[in-house]
Amino acid sequence: MAEQTINTEGLKAAIEAAVPGCRVEILPNGSPSEQHSLILDNEHAIAVARFLRDDPKLRLDFCSDVAGVDWLDFEVTEKVKVKKLIDGVETEVEETKKTVTPGYLEAVYHLFSMEKKHGPVVVRLRTANRTDQTRVPSLTPMWRSAEYQEREAFDLFGIVFEGHPDLRRILMWDEFTDYPMRKDYVPPADDDEPVAAIRESGQ
Amino acid sequence: MEQNKKSVEELKTELSKHGVFTTTFEELYNWGRKNSVWPLTFGLACCAIEMIATTMARYDLARFGAEVFRASPRQADLIIVSGTVTKKMAPQVVRLYNQMPEPKYVIAMGACAISGGPFRDGYNVLKGIDRYIPVDVHIPGCPPRPEALIDAFMTLQKKISEQQLTGEERPRHLKVDLPSEFPVPEYGEHGLEPTENAEVWNPLKVLQ
Numbered sequence: 001m002a003e004q005t006i007n008t009e010g011l012k013a014a015i016e017a018a019v020p021g022c023r024v025e026i027l028p029n030g031s032p033s034e035q036h037s038l039i040l041d042n043e044h045a046i047a048v049a050r051f052l053r054d055d056p057k058l059r060l061d062f063c064s065d066v067a068g069v070d071w072l073d074f075e076v077t078e079k080v081k082v083k084k085l086i087d088g089v090e091t092e093v094e095e096t097k098k099t100v101t102p103g104y105l106e107a108v109y110h111l112f113s114m115e116k117k118h119g120p121v122v123v124r125l126r127t128a129n130r131t132d133q134t135r136v137p138s139l140t141p142m143w144r145s146a147e148y149q150e151r152e153a154f155d156l157f158g159i160v161f162e163g164h165p166d167l168r169r170i171l172m173w174d175e176f177t178d179y180p181m182r183k184d185y186v187p188p189a190d191d192d193e194p195v196a197a198i199r200e201s202g203q
Numbered sequence: 204m205e206q207n208k209k210s211v212e213e214l215k216t217e218l219s220k221h222g223v224f225t226t227t228f229e230e231l232y233n234w235g236r237k238n239s240v241w242p243l244t245f246g247l248a249c250c251a252i253e254m255i256a257t258t259m260a261r262y263d264l265a266r267f268g269a270e271v272f273r274a275s276p277r278q279a280d281l282i283i284v285s286g287t288v289t290k291k292m293a294p295q296v297v298r299l300y301n302q303m304p305e306p307k308y309v310i311a312m313g314a315c316a317i318s319g320g321p322f323r324d325g326y327n328v329l330k331g332i333d334r335y336i337p338v339d340v341h342i343p344g345c346p347p348r349p350e351a352l353i354d355a356f357m358t359l360q361k362k363i364s365e366q367q368l369t370g371e372e373r374p375r376h377l378k379v380d381l382p383s384e385f386p387v388p389e390y391g392e393h394g395l396e397p398t399e400n401a402e403v404w405n406p407l408k409v410l411q
Contacts, residue, residue, distance in 0.1 A: 171291075171327070172291070172327070173291055173390040175390045175392060176390065176391075176392065177392040178392075180326035180327070185326070187324075187325075187394075188393045188394045
């Protein structure tokens with residue numbers, strides 16, 4: 001497919017002009033593919049999606065992928081030089097400063113246009129955290145092809161898609177309560193004792 | 204006893220030289236059974252492709268009396284668990300096995316069916332079907348070649364022909380008090396419940 005890349009900066013400006021009040025953030029991709037993504041805010045995501053789908057210049061009529069991503073809390077430790085008064089003398093002291101960014105879950109959509117033969121446009125939606133506020137708006141009303149893939153992201157990551165027509169587990173059974181693709185998922189230590197023992201004994 | 208058996212064999216050979224065929228009921232019965240094992244039309248993953256190849260002209264499982272793959276468990280004697288058993292599929296496999304009439308046999312085909320194989324550490328794969336149903340022959344391989352399946356089939360035939368109809372050594376299906384149905388695991392909140400049937404599963408113990 002002869003794909004032409006869409007200028008991300010221009011796209012951001014076009015979205016902001018078309019959907020007043022929305023916040024779009026560009027997440028640059030440093031790899032040679034330069035597939036930068038757009039992080040949308042959850043309140044305006046549906047309106048932006050409708051614009052991306054229906055705008056005559058964009059016509060992103062095909063959602064090829066919906067992927068879930070789990071971002072754990074990450075901690076950045078940096079050394080900061082701080083000036084302090086020690087015994088009345090101002091001295092520079094090095095202090096370690098820890099910043100903890102809370103983790104979140106992310107749904108990544110890859111959009112193409114069959115009509116205009118361009119794409120992909122990568123759109124990301126983020127949840128507030130990964131424990132109790134795991135909601136993002138569903139884009140299934142805009143692209144029907146997102147339906148099963150959003151169910152899969154719900155099943156394996158626990159992202160709740162608001163407005164999804166049929167949000168049930170799709171791969172695991174309904175009684176299952178865990179989210180196995182999350183990074184902190186621990187499988188039940190059911191039944192692996194013989195193998196665990198062999199591995200420990202180093203044979 | 205051993206002496207007795209030997210002389211019986213000698214007598215049989217001697218009689219056959221004179222055109223007299225002698226046999227025992229047990230031998231005849233087992234000979235008939237081992238040459239008409241009907242497998243269940245049942246495949247789970249890539250091993251099933253090898254199983255299908257085994258039944259086709261090149262390898263021709265029909266030579267062993269197993270050409271009829273029955274589409275109903277009620278008409279099948281053998282279930283070839285050919286492929287990865289996911290935890291979601293495991294109850295159905297046990298249920299199919301339960302629906303087969305006795306005497307019934309199980310071949311666990313390939314690394315996945317015997318242990319979970321490359322998916323063992325995954326969250327969704329059963330670590331061997333022998334946790335829930337009694338397996339007669341295990342075939343390693345990923346996937347095993349048709350020759351390996353034929354070898355397993357011949358091993359099963361040998362096992363059938365050696366089964367005694369009377370005495371303490373008789374197989375499970377001739378012991379009235381032993382089960383022919385096995386508990387079907389249920390979907391739990393974190394995995395299958397129970398995680399194994401302790402009466403069936405005899406894992407290797409590590410001796411320190």
